[in-house]
Structures are given as C-alpha cells and as structure tokens.
Amino acid sequence: MKRIFITAGHHNRDSGAVGNGYQENKLTQELRGLITAKLREIACLNIWNDNDDDTLAQVIAKINQVATADDFLLEIHFDSAERAAASGATALIATGARDKSRDFAKQLANDVATIVGITNRGVKDETESNRGRLGILHTKASSCLLEIAFISNPNDMARYQIYKESLALAIATTIRDTLAKY
Template identity: 35%
Template sequence: MIFISAGHHNTDPGAVSNGYIERDLTKDARNVIIQSLDLKNVIQDKDFETNLQYQRRIKPGNGSVVFDIHFNSGPPTAGGTECYVNQNDFADKNSLSYKMADEICRTTSRILGIRNRGVKSENHSQHPRIGILNLGSGVSVLWEICFISSVINMQNYLQKKNDLLKEVAAVLKKYEIN
C-alpha cells in the first residue's frame, strides 16, 4: 500500500513565494503521481484533513510506503532537493526508507538539474520529530521537491514536472512490497 500526502491542506498554505502557494503545488504533485500509480494500492490525504487527522486515519504496515510531499523555502539563492527520514532510518543507511529517499533525491536532481542536498534526519528539519515519518512499519519519506523561493528551481520544476513525477511514482512502486 502507498500512502501519499500533499503535506499541506486547505487551511494550511505552507510556504508562499514568487506567486506560488506550497499547498497548491503539493496537491498537484500528489495528484500527478497518483495518476501514475495503481489506484487499488493508494491511500491519499484528503484536502480538508489536517496532517494529524490523516496520520490517525492511515495504518501503514510492513511493505507499505508513506510519502509526504513538500516544497522548501529560503533565501532566493537557496536551491536543491532533499528528503527527510526518521532518526532510526537515518542512522541505518541500509534501511529502505534511507535508500528510497536517496533515490528520490538523485532522481530529482538529475531531472531538474538542481543540487542534491541529500537525505537528512528529521531532527535536522525545523521540527525535532516529524510525525508522518514515525507511524510504525514500512518505508517513510518526506520529500522537499525544490525551493519555492528559487525562481530557477521553480522554472525547472514546472518545465519538467511530469517527467519527474512519473519517475518518482516508479520509485514508490519499487519500494512497495505487496
């Protein structure tokens, strides 16, 4: 089972920069990825749900993939892609979460032509612990596609979005174990 979420919901816009709203971009990315997946094996967040409501509703188990989509924000000169995993998966570079996060980063960097900022532990984010990455068993990754605050990152993303999201869907399928 693949659990995919847009990271932000109707009442939480996320980052806003350069005329873009993170919530709208992540919903679109989620929907494009879902179109590339077998819908029988996908559970998605609902746009009206808070992150906590979504996390309480889903029950990921062994072989499942939890994938949370975001855009980063920072100074206009900041750029690149990165993924977060929980502290245990970060400590174990052979964990499936770490391996999938690394593959997502490499794929994004290659297709968009942006910096690969790498896989990071959740405690290196703005939060000491990220709930979506700690729901139990299975693979869990939070993806920061690129910087919404970077004009160049966003131009590259919008030009190559469909190719990128199709390849990311293939990566998710690869790590889902039925």
Template identity: 30%
Template sequence: MAQEMSFPSAGHHEKDSGAVGSGSTEFINMNLLRNKMTEILKARGQKFETDLNHETNSIYQGRIKPVKGDVIMDLHQDAGPESATGITIVVSDNAGPDSLNMAKETLDGLARITRLKSRGVIKASMTPRKTIGILNKAGTAILVELGFITNKNDMIVFYDKIDEIACFLCDMLYKYDKNK
C-alpha cells in the same frame, strides 16, 4: 500477506498552505504533483491512499494504517532566501535501511531529472520541527523537499519537469513497496 499500499501525500492542506513564494503556495504545487502521481498510480493499478485537501496532517496520519512493507512519501517544498536552491530528503531519526536507500535513490533521481542541487538526506531532528510524525509510521517513509518555492528557477524547473518527476516518484513508491 498484507495488501500492497502506497501513501503519497501533498504535505499541506486547504487551511495550511505551507510555504509561499514565486506566486504560488506549497499546498497548490504539491497538490498538483500528488494528483499527477495518483493518476499514474491508478493507471498502473497500484493501490494507494492519500491525504484529502481538507484534512489536517494529524487527521490524515490518524486515518491511514500503513503496515511494515508499505511506502509513505510526504511531498513538500522548502522556503528560504531567493538564492537557496535544491532538493532535500528527510527521514526519521530511526530510519531503517529501506527508508535510507529509498531516500538516497529518490534524491539522486530528482537531482538528475531537475539538475537542481542535491542538499542531501537528513534526519528529522535536523529540521526546524525536530520531529516529523509521518516519518515514524510503519513502513518505508521519506519526506521530499522538492526545491525552494522562493527560488524562481527551482519553480520553473518544477513546472517544466512535473510529469517526469511524478512518474519517477511513482516508480520509487512501487520499487520500495515490499507488500506487492
């Protein structure tokens, strides 16, 4: 049997800050969330491998070796007009039932915790990039767009609920890991 493994990642790195808004960067916010999650995973004794702050996405994706049954969760924040709000989950265009179920459950749980608008589960081809490589790795994979960094209310909610969000996302990693 394969070793149980989860792959939470901050989505951006030191040289690619991602979206900017509300006095912060996507990298800083998702790095904070990912680090809270890794503390929880360590305390629970769950195995994980995550991105390093100096790694590009392609280096990280080339380094990790998820297998069927593992779980990948890439953490991001959206950007748009100040009025844009909500949570979106992205899956591969070829997402299997586990990825789709995890996406829906994660979306519903985050919307409940944050009370932010649920913007739905979408396929990677519906995003501006049209394809997201990490979603095509082996295992169950989702990309979380956790609010809009350009919406001050979304960011207030994010910082206020970050501990609860981190615990919930770790619960999702554990629940959908089929190699435990």
C-alpha cells in the same frame, strides 16, 4: 497487499510556504495527483491519498489505523528559505529509520535532482529539519518527506514547472520498484 501512502504536505486551511507566485499546499496537491496518475498507469498498487480538508494530525491518525511495516509513505513538500539562492531537493527520514526508508529517500532525492536539474541535498535526518521531529515519519510505514525544490528560488520553480510531468513519472517508477524490491 502492500500500500503506498502519497500525501500532500499542508491542507486547504494551511497554505504552507509562499513565494514566486506559488502556494505550497497547491503545489503539493498537484504533484500528488500527477504521481498518483502515473503510478496507476505503470503499476497495480494499493494507493492511499490524504484528504485536503484534514489537518496533519487527522491524516496521521487515519494512516495509523491501516499502516503496516510493509507499507511505504511519501509526503510531498516544497522548501523555503530567506536566502533566494537556496536551492535543491532534500529527502528527510526519521531518526533511526529502517534501511529501506533510507534507500527509498536516497532514490527520491536523486530522481528530483536528476530530472529537475537542481542540487541533490541528499537524505537528511528529521533532526536537521526546521521542526526537529516530523510526525508523518513515525507511522508504521517506511517513510520519506521529500522537499522537492525551494519555492523561494525562481530558478528551482521555473525548472520544476518544466519538468514536473517527467518528475512524476520518475517518482512513480521509484515507488513501483521500491515496493517490488522490499
């Protein structure tokens, strides 16, 4: 049975970005929980969540033990910039990603932009990210690293807080439909 990996960027000993009173690892863990709960309500799928005490390397190693090319993976992050006006949702995929990863990523960025009401920064190659290469995008699963909104932008975060439940349902629906399609 196809699996969906839903993982929260950063872990208990790595806050990730901070801003506007928020800590990225707490935001990613919360949204992973919301999406997972919605997905359990609307579909019967094999869902895999990461453990927040594991480092990124440990999470990737565990995924590599079980992932196949039929699986999908969504890793959740929040973006951050020096410029407080920077805004919007970005979906990152691996260099040379399969078409189904690109399709999944495009739909996810669209979900966030539409529901939260922020700019759609679109699907970008990992080489356009700060780190250049994103290890989580290189398991066997078709993968997207979704930067939901900018933690550094007060408007992005205010809108996210209002719409996060609806967003979780939209993302869960995209996951269900994507796994059914491929």
